[in-house]
Amino acid sequence: MFNKENPMKLVNALLGATAACALAPMAFAEGHEGERGRDGNVSIIYWQAPSILTPFLSGGTKDTEAASLTLEPLARYDEAGTLTPWLVEEIPTVENGGVTEDLTQITWKIAPGILWSDGTPLTSADVKFTAEYCMHPDGGCAQLTKFSGVTSVETPDEKTVVVTFDKPTPFPYGPFVGAESPILQAAQFANCLGADAPTCTEQNFNPIGTGPFKVVEFKPNDVITYEANENFRHEGKPAFASITFKGGGDATSAGRAVMETGEFDYGWNLQLAPDVIATMEAAGKGKAVAGFGPLLERIMVNQTNADPALGPDERSVIRPHPIFKDIEVIEAMSMAIDRPLLVEVGYGQAGKVGCNWIPAPPAVVSTTFDCSTPDIEGAKAKLEAAGWVDSNGDGVREKDGVEMRILYQSSTNAVRQDFQALIKDWWEQIGFAVDLRNVDSSVFFGGDPSSPDTFQKFYADVEMYANTFNGTDPQSYLGNMLCDKAPSPASQWQGENMSRFCSEEYDALYAKLTETADAAERAEISKKLNDLAVAGGAMIPLVHRGRLSAHAHSLGGVKLNVWDSELWNVADWYRIKN
Amino acid sequence: MITYTIRRLLLAIPTLLVISLVIFLLLELSPGDPMSQVPLTVPDSVKALMREQLGLNGPWYERYFKWLYQFAVVEPMVFFDWAFGTNITDGWFRMVSWKSRGPVFDEILQRLPQTLWVVGMAYVVGVLIALPIGIISAYRQYSVFDQTGTFVSMIGFSVPPFFSGVLMIIFFTVQMPRESFFWFPSFYDTTLVVDSWASFQAQIRQMVLPVMVLALQTTAQISRYMRSAMLDNLNQDYVRTARAKGLSEWAVVMVHVLRNSLIPVVTVIALGLPAIFGGAIITERVFKVNGIGDQLIGAIQANDIPTVMSLTFIFAILIVVFNLVADILYGLLDPRIRYD
Numbered sequence: 001m002f003n004k005e006n007p008m009k010l011v012n013a014l015l016g017a018t019a020a021c022a023l024a025p026m027a028f029a030e031g032h033e034g035e036r037g038r039d040g041n042v043s044i045i046y047w048q049a050p051s052i053l054t055p056f057l058s059g060g061t062k063d064t065e066a067a068s069l070t071l072e073p074l075a076r077y078d079e080a081g082t083l084t085p086w087l088v089e090e091i092p093t094v095e096n097g098g099v100t101e102d103l104t105q106i107t108w109k110i111a112p113g114i115l116w117s118d119g120t121p122l123t124s125a126d127v128k129f130t131a132e133y134c135m136h137p138d139g140g141c142a143q144l145t146k147f148s149g150v151t152s153v154e155t156p157d158e159k160t161v162v163v164t165f166d167k168p169t170p171f172p173y174g175p176f177v178g179a180e181s182p183i184l185q186a187a188q189f190a191n192c193l194g195a196d197a198p199t200c201t202e203q204n205f206n207p208i209g210t211g212p213f214k215v216v217e218f219k220p221n222d223v224i225t226y227e228a229n230e231n232f233r234h235e236g237k238p239a240f241a242s243i244t245f246k247g248g249g250d251a252t253s254a255g256r257a258v259m260e261t262g263e264f265d266y267g268w269n270l271q272l273a274p275d276v277i278a279t280m281e282a283a284g285k286g287k288a289v290a291g292f293g294p295l296l297e298r299i300m301v302n303q304t305n306a307d308p309a310l311g312p313d314e315r316s317v318i319r320p321h322p323i324f325k326d327i328e329v330i331e332a333m334s335m336a337i338d339r340p341l342l343v344e345v346g347y348g349q350a351g352k353v354g355c356n357w358i359p360a361p362p363a364v365v366s367t368t369f370d371c372s373t374p375d376i377e378g379a380k381a382k383l384e385a386a387g388w389v390d391s392n393g394d395g396v397r398e399k400d401g402v403e404m405r406i407l408y409q410s411s412t413n414a415v416r417q418d419f420q421a422l423i424k425d426w427w428e429q430i431g432f433a434v435d436l437r438n439v440d441s442s443v444f445f446g447g448d449p450s451s452p453d454t455f456q457k458f459y460a461d462v463e464m465y466a467n468t469f470n471g472t473d474p475q476s477y478l479g480n481m482l483c484d485k486a487p488s489p490a491s492q493w494q495g496e497n498m499s500r501f502c503s504e505e506y507d508a509l510y511a512k513l514t515e516t517a518d519a520a521e522r523a524e525i526s527k528k529l530n531d532l533a534v535a536g537g538a539m540i541p542l543v544h545r546g547r548l549s550a551h552a553h554s555l556g557g558v559k560l561n562v563w564d565s566e567l568w569n570v571a572d573w574y575r576i577k578n
Numbered sequence: 579m580i581t582y583t584i585r586r587l588l589l590a591i592p593t594l595l596v597i598s599l600v601i602f603l604l605l606e607l608s609p610g611d612p613m614s615q616v617p618l619t620v621p622d623s624v625k626a627l628m629r630e631q632l633g634l635n636g637p638w639y640e641r642y643f644k645w646l647y648q649f650a651v652v653e654p655m656v657f658f659d660w661a662f663g664t665n666i667t668d669g670w671f672r673m674v675s676w677k678s679r680g681p682v683f684d685e686i687l688q689r690l691p692q693t694l695w696v697v698g699m700a701y702v703v704g705v706l707i708a709l710p711i712g713i714i715s716a717y718r719q720y721s722v723f724d725q726t727g728t729f730v731s732m733i734g735f736s737v738p739p740f741f742s743g744v745l746m747i748i749f750f751t752v753q754m755p756r757e758s759f760f761w762f763p764s765f766y767d768t769t770l771v772v773d774s775w776a777s778f779q780a781q782i783r784q785m786v787l788p789v790m791v792l793a794l795q796t797t798a799q800i801s802r803y804m805r806s807a808m809l810d811n812l813n814q815d816y817v818r819t820a821r822a823k824g825l826s827e828w829a830v831v832m833v834h835v836l837r838n839s840l841i842p843v844v845t846v847i848a849l850g851l852p853a854i855f856g857g858a859i860i861t862e863r864v865f866k867v868n869g870i871g872d873q874l875i876g877a878i879q880a881n882d883i884p885t886v887m888s889l890t891f892i893f894a895i896l897i898v899v900f901n902l903v904a905d906i907l908y909g910l911l912d913p914r915i916r917y918d
Contacts (some may be wrong), residue, residue, distance in 0.1 A: 060615055222688075222768055246767075248868065249864075253866070448611045470619050496621055
């Protein structure tokens with residue numbers, strides 16, 4: 001009796017709650033939430049067909065991304081390049097105590113309640129096993145660099161993983177982060193360590209994962225069928241009950257299948273001419289989406305002498321380059337290039353003028369250079385001032401008896417040959433004589449030490465290709481320009497410093513980067529390193545290239561991610577109903 | 579005849595061994611590297627380890643004999659195990675693709691049905707169309723039918739499938755409305771299981787375009803052979819004799835002339851059969867049919883030597899065998915030819 005109103009309030013509250021519960025699904029129905037598998041099948045086309053679903057044995061983007069539907073890392077990058085906890089509770093940092101003060105140890109806490117698709121729980125033992133799998137000396141693991149510096153992976157309890165590095169590691173998010181370094185199930189891969197790894201066909205074709213989908217059937221180099229993982233940790237996800245993941249054909253037919261015929265819902269990496277994309281979009285079935293990672297099309301400038309008259313132990317080994325020893329020459333070459341035209345001709349909406357070696361993420365992009373306006377006259381004047389003049393009237397400048405005759409090589413690719421022709425013309429206008437050469441990409445990028453045509457050997461004066469880095473931290477990529485990374489006979493022509501750039505200042509600053517933990521300071525150093533390499537003439541940046549993919553208008557939830565797998569948020573994809 | 583066959587088969591063994599060695603050496607000498615498709619973000623030192631893992635560091639003869647052993651001993655024994663349920667090969671190292679790390683022969687077996695269906699069907703369709711065209715063209719030489727047939731054959735000969743295939747796709751897939759009966763898919767769906775009338779129809783529909791493109795080429799070839807063989811025979815004396823005896827035109831052409839004209843044509847058809855197993859590299863690529871031809875070109879691009887070696891060598895075996903089959907058929911069909 002003493003409080004008659006209270007029960008009524010309770011009833012009201014309950015009624016309200018019930019109403020809210022009843023209303024909630026209705027609200028979801030208008031949006032795009034509901035029960036798992038409600039939207040049927042989604043079809044994806046990758047014009048390079050996946051061959052294997054264990055990223056550690058392949059390293060190919062197509063394989064990594066196909067596997068990412070099933071296998072997941074502890075943390076990954078979102079579409080903005082922010083590190084996001086995926087199978088863990090939070091990203092360990094020095095502030096939250098997850099990374100030790102001396103930067104040699106990182107502790108990951110696996111989130112509770114995560115199950116493998118076979119129903120067993122994900123534990124720290126699986127994580128430890130994954131490290132053993134990739135770090136096995138006989139394994140030939142493609143992602144070994146992710147684990148560089150790791151001395152031990154310990155598991156104090158079922159949900160805790162402690163990774164120890166051999167030295168202070170300011171960026172400890174290499175192992176178990178990103179689509180290239182997902183977690184394998186220890187129980188499934190137990191007999192697949194080291195030399196046995198390739199014999200585990202069943203495991204490699206059908207890995208058990210924690211992801212939103214599980215493999216039903218894998219036909220190597222052809223098609224993969226997935227179905228929704230009933231043990232997936234998020235209620236009501238994924239919206240699709242199954243995925244057909246077709247591989248093969250070429251970029252044109254993939255683009256056509258998504259945007260013109262509507263046979264597929266999602267098409268990956270459509271490297272097509274801008275006008276072709278526009279024609280396809282006009283058909284009205286789908287649209288192209290672009291995202292920009294750190295991929296840069298550039299011309300590498302050989303700092304060593306590539307004269308064919310030199311012997312195999314000296315060609316592209318001894319310094320300096322007879323023409324490029326004058327930094328003004330490289331500056332003039334860069335000034336003569338009309339980059340906006342290159343973007344328009346080659347990449348359209350999937351390209352931007354590139355002036356920096358590190359063009360993304362925004363935090364580490366230098367603003368020192370502006371290269372968007374070509375200046376042929378200025379380039380000529382620069383060469384004159386540096387003493388390069390055409391004294392014998394053959395149209396080619398010379399200095400001290402050395403003529404500006406160069407060989408410009410690249411891989412065989414329609415856009416690259418267009419670029420070569422345009423750039424040759426600009427350079428010849430300022431007084432160069434340019435010979436062009438293109439090499440089949442399987443040879444050029446193949447790295448066969450016995451072939452004279454690889455980009456590592458660099459038997460040419462300049463060469464053009466594109467390169468990028470995984471994730472958002474450029475440290476290991478910046479390491480590519482260290483003096484000791486130059487390919488040479490002593491290293492069996494292995495190494496990433498193609499231009500053989502060598503600067504004590506650069507090496508010293510890089511050493512400082514590896515010891516710096518503060519993010520802002522790291523960004524500053526990265527920018528300086530970028531400036532040193534570009535101003536030092538290691539390369540001429542051309543185009544900051546984006547990734548262009550296409551999806552059907554009826555496919556919702558796509559967030560193109562260039563920092564991780566493109567299929568990173570496939571659990572959130574849904575069908576837009578008319 | 580039997581001794582002849584046995585002799586030919588025995589002679590084929592050294593021939594095939596030489597062929598396999600030549601293929602191996604050609605691949606060995608050609609530039610290219612299985613690591614070329616691995617992204618540049620993977621450093622050279624890691625690629626070197628991966629190469630070592632593939633067994634690329636050994637001398638060439640060691641790799642050749644390893645391949646030969648796997649091809650000639652391990653894989654047949656695996657088949658034996660599978661067929662008779664034995665376990666002899668447990669723990670043996672099977673031939674593994676460098677690209678997928680899966681057994682090469684499993685993938686070949688997975689892809690063979692698609693090739694046999696599509697390319698084989700195209701061959702059958704092509705031959706069935708070509709024979710009547712050749713017969714009528716020859717019988718009514720220089721008629722409108724013959725001229726049209728010649729024109730179509732020339733198109734079939736001269737238009738490459740990468741052009742006719744794309745043309746078909748643009749016409750029947752892109753331009754044609756999706757609801758139309760004449761809309762055909764440009765992607766071959768391998769996951770389709772034929773278990774009902776509807777799925778059977780879908781299977782037929784997805785085979786229409788590639789079969790059309792391939793059949794045009796077969797028709798062009800075979801119909802020309804058929805026509806010239808018929809023309810050779812129509813002018814022979816025995817034809818006049820047959821007519822003089824008062825036989826009907828049907829009996830003269832379809833019984834006397836056709837039977838004699840078929841002898842060279844059958845040989846040509848038999849010699850074309852290995853090409854079915856070889857798949858149609860370009861057409862399979864254009865229509866995304868996951869057949870043997872598609873597998874071969876994919877393996878070549880990725881420098882997947884075990885797959886390239888095995889496929890090309892299987893083609894070599896088929897060509898040698900079908901040459902023998904053609905010779906034997908010749909002997910059976912033509913009483914004037916005897917080998918013993």
